[in-house]
Structures are given as C-alpha cells and as structure tokens.
Amino acid sequence: LVRHYTQNIDGLDEEIGLSVNSQEDPGAAECVLLHGSLQFRCSNCPTIFRRDKNETGTPLFPEPPCPACAKVSSDRKADGKRASAIGRLRPNIVLYDELDPRAESISAVVRHDRSLRLDVLLIIGTSLATRGIQLLIKGFAKVVHKR
Template identity: 40%
Template structure:
C-alpha cells in the first residue's frame, strides 16, 4: 500500500515527519539505488515550460502564426506531417537547446552525482533530453557499460541523419539553419553524393539532420540496447528505487519501474516516488511504498536536513551558506520531534 507524505504538512503533523525520517533512513542504508527521472527534476534549472501559453512554445508559435500545432505535440512525430509543422519543430528544437545550454543542474541532479560518488548509485534512467547530468561529471548515453545515466529518449545535443543515421555535434551553421525552420543537410550523405557525382554516377539522396531524440509515435532505435541495460541492472539486485519528477504516463517507463520495483521488493528494499502530482493508486499500490508529494528540490532540502551525513562534503546541493554539521543535526532532531 502506497503511503502518501505531504511535505507541506510536516510542521503540523508528527506522522509526516516520522515518515520522512523513515525515507531518509532507507536511503542511508541502501547500497544499490536505481534512480528514474522525468521533466520535473529540471523545472528549476532555467529551462522554460515549453507547453504553457507563456513558455517557449508561445515564443516559437509567434514565428509561425498560421501553423496548426498544439503544445502537447512538440515532441510528437505528428509534426513531420507537413512542411510548416516540420519548420516549427526545427525552430523549437534550436531554441530549446539554447535554453538548455544556459541552464544549470538542480539540487536533484547534484544529489544523483552525490549517490554516484558515494558508490550508492547503480544507475540513473532519465526521460530527459537535456543532458544536465553530464555537467556534474556523470557519463550519459544508452549503453550500461561505462554509463552512469541512461538517456531513454535521446540527447538533444547531437544531430542525427534521417537517412544514413550519421551523428554529429551541433555546429553554429547547423544551429542557424534549424533556428530558421530548416533541417540542415547531412555532411556524410553530401560527401558521398559529391563523390558519386564526380565519378559520373547517379547522385543519391541526401538526408537531413535532426536532434537525436525519440518522439512519441516513433520506434526507439536503441530499444534493444536499453533493454539489455535494464536487464543487467536487475540482475545486480538493487535495494532501492527512487522515481522523481515524472507522472509515469509513458508505457516504457511504467514497465521499467515495475520491473525494477519487483526486484527491489524481493531484496527487502523500498520504492520512493517524489512528485507534486500523484498516480492512479489502484495501479501502483503494490509498486510504490512512499509518495512524497512535493517539488523535487524541496524534498532534497528536507532530506539534507534529516540526513546530513548523507550529504557530507556536499553543501553545494542547496543554495545559500552551508550550515555546520552539528547545527544541521540539531535542527533535524527538532523536526522529528
């Protein structure tokens, strides 16, 4: 049965404080943690809300006033249904990446790095395409070997040819082309086309470059690789699962969470879900042990207060001057009482 913990009630409800203390103790004891993250952990990073009327979508929409595109479709393959919506996609991706480049890792990103440094992190699986984990020195990718964070939906910082699959990093000319609503030509295809033309042979098609991300409605090109990574981590027998900043609406992430949670429970571990909104209790009652109902960064601040030893030498996880270890422990004791 899922126990809901509303962090906003911690000051007036001793039961809430006791439950939060139990969560912190679980993390202190855990040795093999799997972390699953969604867009909610990047909200405070400086990346604007792309779906809201005043967010990044409205900025892009102003450049295409006649385009019939909804905010919820910005990550849907339906955008390639016509040239106008394809242009919207190109401009949106260019502007989104610019925002991501200016973003900064959040307390949650830093906490994931902390778990890694303490050798508690088995793996992080993220639905995000921003790659902010790499800013803290974590290795991101799709394969489990030598990878700390598996990117389930791709990486916006790489471009991939729609024809030959060739991958490149963004260049300034490519960024400008995408910003203008056009997909740049693939340099690999273009080079081969020139070689054939010079040799007097028929010129082949030249593919276009687009961000190397997986949209709704598309098959995942690295699905088998990610599946092997998940299987490897399950065999490692994790003893704790943290799910943060996702509403668990995507089928693939549901399967991942259920598979890992099953192993965690068999090991006697716990599943912790941190999100401002909940999920259907009937579907997740046998999967999630605690639902901490709050903003992800707020939970990290509370966790730091309750388990200062877990955050030792990691004062940068929260803003403002670091408190002494003795003072933090004293405040933690007062909160629990």
C-alpha cells in the same frame, strides 16, 4: 548508484560529467537517455551531431542536410557513381509513439541492470505518464522487492 535513467533531453547529465548511453558501448554509461537529447541525428545514417553549448538557435525548418551523407554522396559522384540519398538533420529526441533507434541497446542495459542485486530504486520527478516508463519502473521495482 548503478545507473541513472532520465527522460530529460536538456543534456545537463552529460554537462555535469556523467557518461551517457551511446551506440558504441551502451552498458558502460552512467546515464541512459530514454528520450534522446538535443543533439542532432540524421534521418538516413546513424550519425549524431553534437550541438555547440553556445548555440542559441536551432535550424530546424527546413531541416538541414546531413554533412556525413552529403560527403558520401559527393565522393560517389566524384568516383563516377550515382549520388546517394542525403538525410536531413533532426533533433535526436524520441517523440511519443515513435520507435527509438536505440531501443535494443537500451533494452540490453535494462536487462543487465535487472540482473543485479539492487537494494534501492529511487524515482524522482516523473509523472509516470508514458507506458514505457511505467513498465521500466515496475520491472525494476520487482527486482528490488525480491531482495
């Protein structure tokens, strides 16, 4: 298995021990989360906050302030500078027609995987309803068919 690409956001891939894509080293991941996850991300800074496995509720309305941005803003005020913007936390999910902040790193992984000599492309559990996943699968299928 070269890599597992998933549209699921439930976090089960990570729970069973697969390393997932990250901003730091996307190519090292065993699993690429195409639509994000149920973690939280800040609308202002690149910080991702992991959810507690035992957490039952999601404080979405109103969206809570980002603790990382709040600390930066507080530190600036303490230094006599003006406060900086504080982002809001939202689910780290890519919605339809929304730009993915990780698009470049995911594209780099896809390009790398397409350059490999792939023997099999296994597609499970998708309706192929979105154009992005259709293009992704067609690109990988071409690589396999050339072999």
